[in-house]
Amino acid sequence: MADIIHFHRVSHRYDGGPQIISDVSFTLGKGEMAFLTGPSGAGKSTLLRLTALLARATAGQVVVEGKNLADIKRSQIPAFRRQIGVIFQNPSLLNERTVFDNVALPLLIRGHSGDDIGRRVRAALDAVGLLPKEKAFPLTLSGGEQQRVGIARAVVAKPPLLLADEPTGNLDPQLAMDVMALFMRFNEVGVSVLVATHAISLISRLPHRVIHIEKGTLEERRKAELMDKTHDFS
Amino acid sequence: MTSAKPAKPGPKRVAHQPSWLEKMTQDHVRAISGTLSALARRPIGTLLTAFVIGITLALPAGLNTLVANLGQAGDSLQGSLRASLFLNDDVSAERGAELAHDITRRPGVSSARYISREQALEEFRTFSGFGEALDILKDNPLPATIVVTPSAKQPQARTEALLKDLGTLPEVAQAKLDEKWLQRLYAILDLVQRAVMMIAGALALAVLIVVGNTIRLDIENRRDEIEVMKLIGAPNSYIRRPFLYTGLWYGLTGGILACLLVQAGVMSLVQPARQLAGLYDSQATLQGLSLNAAAGVFAAGLGLGWLGAFWAVSRHLRHIEPAI
Incomplete structure (x- = not known):
């Protein structure tokens, strides 16, 4: 299986700051779904930022979809980002636009026609169970619903890769499970998914690979260990 | 979250791809x-x-x-510009009026009006405000004048040529176009x-x-x-x-x-x-x-x-x- 994400001995520090991640290597296969875990500040977000070219590695190589990100010029970044759906803990919706218009954004920038946009947006909203809310404004929705609007926006243009940063951080366990199930459904239709989360108890029941990062370095864990750790905490 | 397969790729994908121009528009x-x-x-x-x-x-x-x-x-204003022909003092009033009449018939002239020395003195007395100063003088210092209005529609050069022409008439002492202020x-x-x-x-x-x-x-x-x-x-x-x-x-x-x-x-x-x-x-x-x-x-x-x-x-x- 070809890799969709390949990190080779990647380090990163923000300008003048301490090293956030150092010498990290890992891969995510095409069509694979994996979880990225670790305590807050361990470098999970930075790893996702490097993947979406929101930051550049200070050392090492990041290859996404066969492209070395160091070779992507500033002017090519938009085209690169259109291949990736990104989801945050804070869904960062545009509050003065309806749910429909928020989800339509990625299609608008790609120049889809009006009919096409309507069809695809409704399909995406249907997938996250928010079709009846298409005319609502984000601030009238619950946290979980907002998060799902963000997910619909990330998947509406069918990118081959989904990155999610703490997508369940604000949600209660049941809603969090729903969101994870949603990601798994996207994964089933061929989308590669990388989810950063510290909801270890939630993902321990899932069959996917777990990449653990601590103090900027990486270790792959078996779920049993994670379970032990959860028990330690509880 | 009720529906089955999310964002399904495959045959349902819309075939029509808009052209670059359509997209731009x-x-x-x-x-x-x-x-x-x-x-x-x-x-x-x-x-x-x-x-x-x-x-x-x-x-x-x-x-x-x-x-x-x-x-x-x-x-x-240039169109209605007027030229003044100052006549020699020995030209009689009759000759002056006749000359004005002749000039009127020349091409490029719209009208010409004879003003005798006496009329000039009267006009000056009326309009200048120096009437009393004139009384001191023994003689009338003003020359007789023919005021020529060139026709409006001719270029500046023609007007100047006309004026030069009129200046050579034996009765005319001096021809002057009032264009300085313009x-x-x-x-x-x-x-x-x-x-x-x-x-x-x-x-x-x-x-x-x-x-x-x-x-x-x-x-x-x-x-x-x-x-x-x-x-x-x-x-x-x-x-x-x-x-x-x-x-x-x-x-x-x-x-x-x-x-x-x-x-x-x-x-x-x-x-x-x-x-x-x-x-x-x-x-x-x-x-x-x-x-x-x-x-x-x-x-x-x-x-x-x-x-x-x-x-x-x-x-x-x-x-x-x-x-x-």
Whole structure:
């Protein structure tokens, strides 16, 4: 299986700051779904930022979809980002636009026609169970619903890769499970998914690979260990 | 979350791929309607900005109209320009009147009127206010004159040639065209025109700054939106487009307002201008902005609006990066 994400001995520090991640290597296969875990500040977000070219590695190589990100010029970044759906803990919706218009954004920038946009947006909203809310404004929705609007926006243009940063951080366990199930459904239709989360108890029941990062370095864990750790905490 | 397969790829995908041109047209139509409705949602702010631009553009446009009118008035006065032929003192009144009659029939002459020495003295006494000073003199110092009005529609050179011709008549001591003050008027107009150009340059810069600053604030207000746009991979041209159109609309409304302001100013000046022209025996009426000038004001508004927006966008947009 070809890799969709390949990190080779990647380090990163923000300008003048301490090293956030150092010498990290890992891969995510095409069509694979994996979880990225670790305590807050361990470098999970930075790893996702490097993947979406929101930051550049200070050392090492990041290859996404066969492209070395160091070779992507500033002017090519938009085209690169259109291949990736990104989801945050804070869904960062545009509050003065309806749910429909928020989800339509990625299609608008790609120049889809009006009919096409309507069809695809409704399909995406249907997938996250928010079709009846298409005319609502984000601030009238619950946290979980907002998060799902963000997910619909990330998947509406069918990118081959989904990155999610703490997508369940604000949600209660049941809603969090729903969101994870949603990601798994996207994964089933061929989308590669990388989810950063510290909801270890939630993902321990899932069959996917777990990449653990601590103090900027990486270790792959078996779920049993994670379970032990959860028990330690509880 | 009820439905089965999310965002299913496959045969349902729509086959029609819009061409580049269709996409471009569609993008622009969306940007145009989007920006227009955004501006319409805050009409006061939009109108205020447009008014600032309008007044700034109206100033040079109005001055330019004024200069054009004065130039035209000068031209029309030149048409009714009069030459004075001062006759030798030994020419009799009868001969003078006869000569005037002859001159009238020459080509290029509209009319010629004989003024005898006595008439000249009377006119001078009446109009100059130096009547009493004249009484001191023993003799009448004024020569007899034939006032020649060249026909209006001939070029300056023909008029001058005619005058030179008339100057060689044996009865004529001196021929004089009263054009000095006209030449002065043209020199002043030239000076004013240059000053208007300079003012226009400075005010164009002012329009750029007004639009640039308005767009900069607009960018600041929509920072979140721009971050999201960049995050989902919107091309820079796509993010730029609405701001550039907004600048265009400001410039366009500013241009329209400038034309209206100048037109209103001209209309309020028509009556006094007609009176003034009447005093000079001129038929000239005050002209508003010519079609060319109005087109120029529109073009300046549009161009400066776009340029101001482009300036703001290229300075501020690149510094906004999505933060997660």
